[in-house]
Amino acid sequence: MSISRSQVEDFLYMEARLLDSQMFEQWMDLFSDDAVYWVPAGRDDIDPSRHVSIIHDDKESMAKRVKRLRSGFAFAQDPASRVHRLISNVRILSEDQASGALEVTCMMLLVELARKRQTVHTAFCEFSFDTRKDPWSIRRKKVNLLRNGEVLESTPFLI
């Protein structure tokens, strides 16, 4: 049976909620061991082996970010940013039932409140899932920020 869009939406809402609620460890558990968490810089279609990114993490680097946020000394998150993510325009691009590979895109509106300043980001997000197990795992999360070529304010929270 093929995967429905509402199943995908449920997963994306849950992922967004984990981040909004600062449940970073549970969020990280959604990712496969070989996952890539990628926020390109400059434009969406860069080659990350030739071009610098805003974030290009493997699971080890993701763990370093989470460890820092939990250290009690992440001063840029004291107090922590409050973040709301709205997920929309969800599309299933492809599904391969044999391998469990599922490719999804969506739009994200992210509003951050920190230091009395509200910052709005929008992004076109691309996800690759492995759906063989429940819950699914994220093999690749790519966040194409609209402003990825612009000067960004400090972004110490997880996008």
Added chain:
Amino acid sequence: MIPNIDELIQNDLIHRSVYTDPKIFDLEMEYIFNKCWVYVGHVAEIPEPGDYKTTFIGRNPVILSRLSDGEITLLINRCRHRGPIVCQHEYGNSKHFRCPYHSWTYDNSGKLVGVPMPQGYGSTFDRDRLGLAKVARVAQYQGFVFGCMTEDGPSLEEYLGGITRFLDAYAAVSASGKIELFEGVQKCGYNGNWKYQLENGVDPYHVGALHLSAVTPEAMKIYRQGVGCVIAMDGHGVTDHTDWGPMPADAGLSGGFNLVIFPNLIVLRSQIRTVRPIAVDRTEIYTNVVRLSGVPEEVNIKRMRDQELEFGAAGTFFTDDLEIFERTQEGLQSGAVEWLVFARGLDREEVKGGYMTGAMSDETQHRGMYQNWKRHMMAAASSLMAAE
């Protein structure tokens, strides 16, 4: 009213208005950024004929171009007719720049080569005199290109002074002896004065404190053991930990040096940071990431990945730096306390190799940079005085 520059910089004290007074900022644009050699880019950003990069010298928009003969040119990015910038892209390749307003067209050496309906201008119209204005001087050292808005003053090498030795060592990490760059730029902004970033680029004292959440125990050891030194070098700042080892190819915190080349270039580990002052309380940082020749590709990629993890807009180190810059701007709004303290190492610094040198966590290099700042700004004060 002219700020009393002389009193704002004491040897170990700096007045808060140096960071908060818009009048001081205006003078800095005029008497520092329009007088000093200002970093505009590295030749590796414009490798091919026709390649260009747009950037700023203080408030002057400029175009750094490579001409067809390979020469580097630095032009003011402003149409001679009515004033719009003639190039709005950050990087590109073009032999011509055309202002879309009335189609005045310049070649990339700045020559005015096209004016629509030229018969409308009288016989005195001299297009040879209406090319894009050139920055008075342009020069490079190890591919780092600097522009200077004035004809007179020291040559670039004289201006860099002892720093040239460190730039040589930096370039030598690459087997080709030439600095190469990854594509793309990390761009970050903060609501604070530009000089916080200059101080912070050579400030080992803060690493074990502000970066407690990110620094590794091994790196912490370097800073805590106090191996290495800080140097006030010809108006620029150096933290030198080459005692611990040369600049490492893996860009780790295990040796090498940090350089702050007054007023806007920072070189450390795998990064070349350009500081762009926007206003007294607004600054942008543009960072290029160095790519080495002669090392395995995975080493280069690791260098870039580490740089992203630690120093981009989402960097585990840099976000705390940006945070403290904004908190400092907030704190310095208070007139209840007038002075900042830059006294570390005053009673133990000494001249070594011709330069005032302090222990690893000292503030000797900051005092040197602010004496340089003061020297330029005193020239402002005296010429304003003469005008009044």
